[in-house]
Amino acid sequence: MKRERWVKGFAIIAAGIVCFSACSKKDEEKAEAASAEKIVLTVAARGGTHTDVIQAMKGEFEQKHNCTVNVLGFGADDLKQRAALDSINSKGVYDLVMIDDPVMPEFTENGVLQNLTAMGYKDDKDFVEKSAALGKSPYAKGDTYALPFTGNVQLFFYNESVLKESDSALPASWEDVLKTAKKIKSAGKAGYVIRGQQGNPIVSDFLPVLWAYGGNVFDENWNVIVDSPEAKKALKMYCDLFAAGANYEKNDIVASVANGNAGMALGWPSWFISSANAQAAYAAVPDRVSDSSAQNATGMIGNWMMGITANSTHKELALKLLTYLTGAEVQKAAVDKGGVPTRTSVFTDSVITAKYPYFSVIYEGTKNSVVRPRTPKWSAVENAFGIELSNVVSAGKSIDSGLADAKKAIEEIMKK
Structure with a gap:
């Protein structure tokens, strides 16, 4: 049945x-x-x-x-x-x-x-x-x-010229990414571009940041933990990155980083790289919050x-x-x-x-990658989580309310 x-x-x-x-x-x-x-x-x-x-x-x-x-x-x-x-x-x-x-x-x-x-x-x-x-x-x-x-695994893409203009090295942590993004923003360009559309785009874009903070969607017993302290800090970072940049769809993300109108973004190799030619410089996704914090695997495998x-x-x-x-x-x-x-x-x-x-x-990146939760209900979970993430990032909903509502919606999905 x-x-x-x-x-x-x-x-x-x-x-x-x-x-x-x-x-x-x-x-x-x-x-x-x-x-x-x-x-x-x-x-x-x-x-x-x-x-x-x-x-x-x-x-x-x-x-x-x-x-x-x-x-x-x-x-x-x-x-x-x-x-x-x-x-x-x-x-x-x-x-x-x-x-x-x-x-x-x-x-x-x-x-x-x-x-x-x-x-x-x-x-x-x-x-x-x-x-x-x-x-x-x-x-x-x-x-x-x-x-x-x-x-396939997510990578960190950046425009070398834009980073050089802001007198910045390749960021090693998410705090470094934010600092660099703010410098680029002050020079009139988008520092960091998020992919903030509801559903799969924003969830795939946000999870590496969440993982860097030590957070996740579920714990080892399948309890929903999207409202954890780590998740709240990660979403605050994500909102700050957006404030220092822009929210684009895939094609515009690639174009903006490639042509130097933006500095940094996450993406899949197939977006930016064709054969041996890359439209932007690339590196592994930052695996820590700050230079002194613990390292966590962050690259999403796909x-x-x-x-x-x-x-x-x-x-x-x-x-x-x-x-x-x-x-x-x-x-x-x-x-x-x-x-x-x-x-x-x-x-x-x-x-x-x-x-x-x-x-x-x-x-x-693959050897140190992270897999999305292995549940047959992931598509529904991803959609519910993505709606609330987008509500916070683009519609002004508070982080606490957005993550609390995401937890409630995901719990209902997992009960069915």
């Missing part, structure tokens, strides 16, 4: 947006038309460079296994909805799906993904430990349900995972494709196509790091 309600929820969300049955039929027709004799493996992937990588790398596998790999690219929300809705079918349209790592608990709990350990898969120690942990249920300790396809659907009719061949696409040799070849590694051997390859120096920063 629980899974039926979960799928029904997706159906309601999708209604009026996309006719899934018609699209699924078209997907099936595409897959069947690809070959009347060969096995066709259909991959539901995140559109963009992820799809480009699979398309570029699939040829050798198709030839070796006499099969066809059909790659379908979707937007993030569309991809999640399609995979969820298709999971109720006895025979799935998709054999492999890509999953944004915060969605992993939702998909494993609701039976969307095949248990790879049960199929005989043995964990590969070459994957960066923090990346491999995302594919396990329970997190980091249980069986493996997905493998890390694309590496890998794209890939798993086999529980209702795939070609699970064994799908597992071979999965291990092929996430293998070291394919990852090495894929970096020139826009791929980002998830394997230590690729991250530390001297030829690759010489060409793509930012990989070293992503690698170190």
Whole structure:
């Protein structure tokens, strides 16, 4: 019943947006038309460079296994909805799906993904430990349900010229970030740019600051602690950073830091970096409040995972494709196509790091990264938390009231 309600929820969300049955039929027709004799493996992937990588790398596998790999690219929300809705079918349209790592608990709990350990898969120690942990249920300790396809971790981006003009070095703490932001602001530019829109944007932007203060959304017993003293201090810092800068959406954040109209911001590497070229300087996210305070991991991990659907009719061949696409040799070849590694051997390859120096920063950031809370209710929690954060930052609500209301809303979500 629980899974039926979960799928029904997706159906309601999708209604009026996309006719899934018609699209699924078209997907099936595409897959069947690809070959009347060969096995066709259909991959539901995140559109963009992820799809480009699979398309570029699939040829050798198709030839070796006499099969066809059909790659379908979707937007993030569309991809999640399609995979969820298709999971109720006895025979799935998709054999492999890509999953944004915060969605992993939702998909494993609701039976969307095949248990790879049960199929005989043995964990590969070459994957960066923090990346491999995302594919396990329970997190980091249980069986493996997905493998890390694309590496990603939040970084601190800054304009070197703007910092130099303010006579500032790269900040090592959040107090240093604020001091530098105020200097830049006094010179007529945005010191620090926040991404303060409701929901995922502001939560993803705020959590690294919260973590630096030693705070979190839940404690180890899943008690909601967003109104803790640490959280209140972190939100005060976040509001002060906004006062010394601006609140922009993603594209404007990138443009403002790149062109020197702003000094600093958090972001994902794919925003600022294309191939070996970066539009701004980059470093790990500051991991302490002040020079004298304790260090805390702050870089948010955000890998794209890939798993086999529980209702795939070609699970064994799908597992071979999965291990092929996430293998070291394919990852090495894929970096020139826009791929980002998830394997230590690729991250530390001297030829690759010489060409793509930012990989070293992503690698170190990933090893010291923080995972978002592993609950299947994270999407709802994130939305509720983001509404109240935005109310404080942009609508003038007090920090105490905003965090108290966020706690109440999250507790209600977790009770359901």
